[in-house]
Amino acid sequence: MTGPSVPLPDGGARPERETSPEAGHAVGDETRFTVAAPSGIGEISPGDDLARIVGDALDREGGLRDGDVVVVTSKVVSKAEGRVVAAADREQAITEETVRVVATRPSPGGVLRIVENRLGLVMAAAGVDASNTPEGTVLLLPVDPDASARALRAALAERFGVRVGVIVSDTAGRAWREGLTDLAIGVAGVLALDDLRGGVDSHGRELSVTVTAVADQVAAASELVRGKAAGRPVAVVRGLGRFVTDEDGPGARVLVRDSETDMFREGSAEAYARGVTAGQVTGREAIERFAREAGYADGYREGFAEGFREGTGTPQQG
Amino acid sequence: MTGPSVPLPDGGARPERETSPEAGHAVGDETRFTVAAPSGIGEISPGDDLARIVGDALDREGGLRDGDVVVVTSKVVSKAEGRVVAAADREQAITEETVRVVATRPSPGGVLRIVENRLGLVMAAAGVDASNTPEGTVLLLPVDPDASARALRAALAERFGVRVGVIVSDTAGRAWREGLTDLAIGVAGVLALDDLRGGVDSHGRELSVTVTAVADQVAAASELVRGKAAGRPVAVVRGLGRFVTDEDGPGARVLVRDSETDMFREGSAEAYARGVTAGQVTGREAIERFAREAGYADGYREGFAEGFREGTGTPQQG
Incomplete structure (x- = not known):
């Protein structure tokens, strides 16, 4: 089913392994990956078959390989799912998406609300987005980004006959740090958290506290090729197949810190x-x-x- | 000066551009990048010439290209700079690295202190690290990670005759999210924050609030190949040359939110x-x-x- 044209760039899953003569390490699967944003995904509208559109774009650039992770922005998922409301209803929409107000601050447009939304995400304006949306509208986050990720995963796996992971990403601010980064808000078939506890460090001592937010780091990496205004809402990450799982897994909720134990819950x-x-x-x-x-x-x-x-x-x- | 052996994988900076026939977009520089962790960097000890050791490892795998970003863990920078103290003095070391206590919580080993350290970073234990260090010791963060990044940049640029960026990364926890991600704590020659304000979105509306933490996202991406116990403290990111700058730039401090205005300063x-x-x-x-x-x-x-x-x-x- 994979198309003939321009291949996505080589990542780790190359057939022949290269070895470094000096160190004897295999320079293969686990030491390199590639992130690429396919072209040809136009504007997405309510009711569009996102899996087909994304699949077509991937097909034109060589299709998917086993172990690929496809990262798609929540924005196009929301658009396809028709999560569009009138901009005039933005404040009301934020209120409806809010489970708990975390912090507020006066802003030029009124009051900036940082809230926990129904997905457990702590985000400004509950994740309701007014950029890159049709004039006069704002976008809500997908109803269930994990379900969206699972559906896309199933469709892409069937189309390309390979095992892939899917991450739905969104952009958020952070405590203590300037600038926005992308986060995983929907996950299917990717090890969202890599729990290294019980492993050992390079001195043979047990790694006691290292749990890595793999899916968030993959989402962050994908943003670097997608950009904000580039109209490339999808990225394929090739070479991180060791994080791709057989099962869909528990989804992005495992990346959400329980507010009861969060030292910065407020x-x-x-x-x-x-x-x-x-x-x-x-x-x-x-x-x-x-x-x-x-x-x-x-x-x-x-x-x-x-x-x-x-x-x-x-x-x-x- | 570049060695003959195994090349780092291809990234965006490929000489011939591939074009997608459907969309007419250039599938080149800005739509793909590769992250690779060179092998052959052994244990680093106080006084080691990190630039030489990293340069040798890169040389064995084809050297650097113009626009590459080299990400190196703060851990090896600290080791080379001799920022080692006895484990028995860990609590005292944390106190000395602390500018302001942000939060504390009882932990199995005593009291977990989340503090703002002298670099402005809000981190558990002030960034004092007890993993992957020689037995009986802990590591302090580099004295000036931006200066370390600048020195490494200058050395690598001279050795390979190309313009590169350097990021010193460290691993930290986050408010609201489970799992650790890597952050940029030292930056030279990389656009740490990409300020898109004043640009326009795909509907022609001004992007009002989008400032992307590029250097943090690059650091996060690099962690995915470096891993925690893999003994690969360096990653080369190829294909993000548009974020590499002529000047060293202001360093990682621009990524630190001013605690006075931080809604989660405490x-x-x-x-x-x-x-x-x-x-x-x-x-x-x-x-x-x-x-x-x-x-x-x-x-x-x-x-x-x-x-x-x-x-x-x-x-x-x-």
């Missing part, structure tokens, strides 16, 4: 403000009792003196 | 606790004044009545 200002309120309430009773007693003592002393003067008819001083 | 629990204390203090004055005045009024009234009775000789009511 903006600093928001947490502080909640603390101030709580502090005012919890301290209040003791402070009130103490101040009232002190005030009563002062009032009693002065009231007594004044009452006594009035009672004895002593003329007021002053 | 852990939620820490911010809340500060709020509670502040709430107890700031609420205190108003509550105190109010309670004192109320107590005074009550005290005065009762004191006056009692004083008046005493002054007039009226016998106390039983």
Whole structure:
């Protein structure tokens, strides 16, 4: 089924292995990969068969190979799935996508809301996107990006007769770092987290805390060829077949830190403000009792003196 | 100066451009890149000439090409620079690397400290690393990773006669996301942030907020071939020459969000606790004044009545 024309560039899965004479390491599968963005994927509209369109584009550049990972932007998935709403309803859409407000800040357009959305993702505007969308509209994230990834995976695997992984990526900001990076918000057939705990480091000591966010790193890599305005919403990553799994797997949710245990589950200002309120309430009773007693003592002393003067008819001083 | 043996794999900078017949796009420079980890870089020790060792390894695999980006782990930079301290002094070392404590949490080994270190990086244990280090030691981050990147860039550019970029990468955790990713902590000759503001999207609308953390995404990509225990501390990224700059540039500091404006500059629990204390203090004055005045009024009234009775000789009511 693979087309004849221009092949995607060679990655790790080359038939003959090259060896480095100096070190004796195989310079093959695990030490190189290629990321390429096929051309020919035009504007996507609601109802489009994304798997067919992506498959056609891949076919024209040599098809897929076993172990390839296809990364597709959430934007084209959303467009194909008709997740378009009128721009006038943007604020309402953000509210509806929001599970929990994490932080807010005034912005030129109103209030920037960083929220946890229904996918568990902490994102500005809940991931509702107003760039690269038809005029007058905004895009919601796919209803279930893992399901979208699974469907695309199944269709591409069948068309090309190979085992591939699929990642749906989206762009997000980060705490502590400037600039946006792409993240995996939908995953099928890719080891999203590579848990190296129990392995050993190069000194034979157990690696105790190293769990690598493979799918996020693949999504980030794919952004470098897709760019933002280039109209290339798909990237093929070749040479990372060791991260491609037989099963679809648990999806992108494993990449979401449980908000209950997240040390940054809430903006600093928001947490502080909640603390101030709580502090005012919890301290209040003791402070009130103490101040009232002190005030009563002062009032009693002065009231007594004044009452006594009035009672004895002593003329007021002053 | 480039050696004859096994070439690094082809990336975007191929001499002949391939074109896709369907779309008319050039499938060349900007739509593909390759990441490869050269072999033959052994254990690095204090005082080693890292530029020579890395250069030798690259030479054996075909050298560098114009526009390549070399990513090297902070770990080997630190080792070469002798940033090794005894493991027994780890907690003290973390304290000394710390500019500001961001959050803490009890951990099996004591207290996990997430701090801003002297490089502005928010990291667990200030980036002090105990994995893949000689037994009984821990590694501090390089003193100045940007300077390390500049020195390596200059040496590699001279040796291979090409314009290259260099990134020093380190591994870090993230708010909201499980799993670690690699970040750029030292940058020379690479556009760390790609500021697309002022550009237009595919619908001709201005891209208002898109600034991409290119160097972080390149670092993340490089981790996928370097792995954690593989003993491959260097990756060559070929095909992203459009992000390589003539000048060394401002370094990795531009990727650090100013903590003053960071909405997550402090852990939620820490911010809340500060709020509670502040709430107890700031609420205190108003509550105190109010309670004192109320107590005074009550005290005065009762004191006056009692004083008046005493002054007039009226016998106390039983």
